[in-house]
Amino acid sequence: MAGPAREVLALLRPWVDGVDTAPLVVRTSGSTGEPKDVRLSRDAVLASATASAARLGGPGQWLLALPVTGVGGLQVLVRSLLAGAEPVLLDEHADLEQAVAAMRPPTAAPRRYASLVPTQLHRLAQAGRLDVVASLDAVLVGGAAVDPALLERSREAGVRVVRTYGMSETSGGCVYDGVPLDGVDLRIVEPVDGVGRVQVSGPVLFDGYGDEPRVGAWFDTADLGRVDDGVLSVVGRADDVVVSGGVNVPLPAVERALREVPEVHDAAVAGVPDEEWGTRVVAVVVPADATCLDGVRAERLRDALEDAGLPRAWGPRDVVLVDAVPLLPGGKVDRLAVRRLTGG
Known part of the structure; x- marks a missing residue:
């Protein structure tokens, strides 16, 4: 799914309402290889959005600051539609500060959220403007690992950062602050000293790539991680370890x-x-x-x-x-x- 955010939002309304139930097709970022077309069922996307709202404390108004060509931006729109709250689009405002100001005041909206990538949070920190998002109930940060120093600085500034882990194949973030969302299961396979390949199971999983169906109940993320006391730590990609x-x-x-x-x-x-x-x-x-x-x-x-x-x-x-x-x-x-x- 692609196009201007307002057009995509209009296309998603009947889909979320169940009028059109055809799978969404989301292209992966291709950060490590050729992009893939990921088929996401309506059930999987809604399961993810519902579990996200439950973990965050309830539905609310969202600020869209991510491209809608990716699953992160699409999920912001889906969560907004499920909440019945019109999203605020960053592209329609001069900057992030004005976009946040355009959101409903805390007295009018039970909860207010945004989803960012680490680069956006880093730029706010570099500019000394973390206060711009400190009034939000949660700022989801995913798409890449968050630098611990940036995370600490953001939280010290009052930003309620929630680190998310997931991908197109899991309908977006499926692990928040290391803990799987309700209904999502994790396992570590082929561990060495506790670190192995991260696999995910649950209702949020994709249907397949292109015309090829997904096989099996577990999806191998190709990420390396460990689980300690139920909390996942991702240490990198399986192909990010080289022998020198x-x-x-x-x-x-x-x-x-x-x-x-x-x-x-x-x-x-x-x-x-x-x-x-x-x-x-x-x-x-x-x-x-x-x-x-x-x-x-x-x-x-x-x-x-x-x-x-x-x-x-x-x-x-x-x-x-x-x-x-x-x-x-x-x-x-x-x-x-x-x-x-x-x-x-």
């Missing part, structure tokens, strides 16, 4: 550590085929200060990883300097573009 010089290197852990280096504004990493190392870890880095680049040399970054308690062998062998880490429209890192930048 005989050492397993979890690329998301390297990225998180690099972003904590004072001289680094942002970073992404990739594995590049290499005759000597098998796979060479290369960092794509946005320097914090373009006039002083000594701190972002590969040797300095390996030092920083070691200082952070990570193996020095995980550190990048090469660094590519860029003005911005490439992102997809939904805010995820464009992994294919990162690999191209690194020569992979």
Whole structure:
């Protein structure tokens, strides 16, 4: 489903009401490969929206700040229709502050929500404007991992952040703050030291890709994670672990550590085929200060990883300097573009 948000909202009204029950087709972001057409039944989408409202404390008015081409934006519209509350569309306002101001006041709307990607929250924090969303009852943040420092800063500013985990195949976020929504089950398969592949089951699952039906009750997310006391922690993608010089290197852990280096504004990493190392870890880095680049040399970054308690062998062998880490429209890192930048 695609088109301007108002048009998509109009198309969804009879669908949510049950007049039209044909499956929705949502294209995945393609952040790690070719996009896929995901078929979502009305039952699955409504099961997700209903469970979300229950977890958040009830239905309410939503601010749409995500593209409706993705499942996150579609779910904002579906939740709005189920709540009977007209959504506020960011695209119809000058900025996020004006969009939030256009929402019903707390005295008129029982609850007010927004769904953002980490990049949007980061930009609010950088501008010192986290107060813009602090009045909302919850700000769902998903689409990519949230930096712990950003999460702490946001909560200290009074923003009620709810970290969501999910994907197109699960009708959007199906795990809130590490806890599955009602009706959703998780399991970890092939664990090593407690970390294994995350699989999901429940009424929120998709029907299949294109004309191919989904097989089995469990969906393998290709993410790696662990469950401790019923709380899921995702550590990365199964294909985000590369072997460099005989050492397993979890690329998301390297990225998180690099972003904590004072001289680094942002970073992404990739594995590049290499005759000597098998796979060479290369960092794509946005320097914090373009006039002083000594701190972002590969040797300095390996030092920083070691200082952070990570193996020095995980550190990048090469660094590519860029003005911005490439992102997809939904805010995820464009992994294919990162690999191209690194020569992979």
